[in-house]
Amino acid sequence: MARMKFLCDAERCIECNGCVTACKQEHEVPWGVNRRRVVTINDGVIGAEKSISVACMHCSDAPCMAVCPVDCFYRTDDGVVLHDKDLCIGCGYCFYACPFGAPQFPQAGAFGLRGKMDKCTFCAGGPEADKSEAEFKKYGRNRLAEGKLPACAEMCSTKALLGGDGDVIADIYRERVTRRGKGSEVWGWGTAYGQGKGGSAPAPAGAKS
Amino acid sequence: MAQTKITRLNRRNFLLAVGAGGAATVAAIAAKTASQAQPAATGTGKRSxxxxxxxxxxxxxxxxxxx
Structure with a gap:
């Protein structure tokens, strides 16, 4: 049985935020809510700067699911963690529990008013009927039902963000890592796109490494 | 005077009893309705x-x- 997973290849991510834009555009996500964002560490440090694209990781043992007082979360057979906005009371427990900061809230009013929680759905919609108007309004487009994968992963220009069947994704990443080799020279353009130890792939003029 | 006081208290108790009984009936009806409505709200087949x-x-x- 396929289990849906995201994996971000930090060697390839160029912090273009294309995934963030693709997500917002695809689901018409409102202002103030970012289902996906790019996090950069060691910004500006040559050789040490890394970026990764982060959203809901659809955990196998999801802490949001464990703490929700109204039990609005559920996991599909594909391993996608979804929630029911009709049941959500906007308490924010899931936000405190999530190590990735995935749950987002559309409002910030008086008395802790937050509104219904919103998060990445792996482009799998919600509990409403597939591809229905109600589903789109609450959760965004259901690309999985259309035979497609999440827009962020498909739109990624460098294919740093991988999404899909966990087994296939793991094989793709393993192949990349094996090709790259190891050691201090493992960084930069040649590492991300070159043929690695076995072949030669000169970096384009002006590129680092 | 004492007789009048007792009469008033009785009447208050009667009204209180009616009020409490009515509230209990409303709560019982609401609980029954909620327990019937809950499966329809959460038990959508699409989840699986x-x-x-x-x-x-x-x-x-x-x-x-x-x-």
Missing amino acids: TRGYSASEHINNYYRTTKV
Whole structure:
């Protein structure tokens, strides 16, 4: 049985935020809510700067699911963690529990008013009927039902963000890592796109490494 | 005077009893309605369905990631 997973290849991510834009555009996500964002560490440090694209990781043992007082979360057979906005009371427990900061809230009013929680759905919609108007309004487009994968992963220009069947994704990443080799020279353009130890792939003029 | 006081208290108790009984009836009806409505709200069959299938579009995406 396929289990849906995201994996971000930090060697390839160029912090273009294309995934963030693709997500917002695809689901018409409102202002103030970012289902996906790019996090950069060691910004500006040559050789040490890394970026990764982060959203809901659809955990196998999801802490949001464990703490929700109204039990609005559920996991599909594909391993996608979804929630029911009709049941959500906007308490924010899931936000405190999530190590990735995935749950987002559309409002910030008086008395802790937050509104219904919103998060990445792996482009799998919600509990409403597939591809229905109600589903789109609450959760965004259901690309999985259309035979497609999440827009962020498909739109990624460098294919740093991988999404899909966990087994296939793991094989793709393993192949990349094996090709790259190891050691201090493992960084930069040649590492991300070159043929690695076995072949030669000169970096384009002006590129680092 | 004492007789009048007792009469008033009795009447108050009667009204209190009627009020409490009415509230209990309303609560019982609400609880019954909620317990009936809950399965309809949460028990949508879609929760257990599968959305993923390796379509041509998806296989094409996997191919592009190997570049």
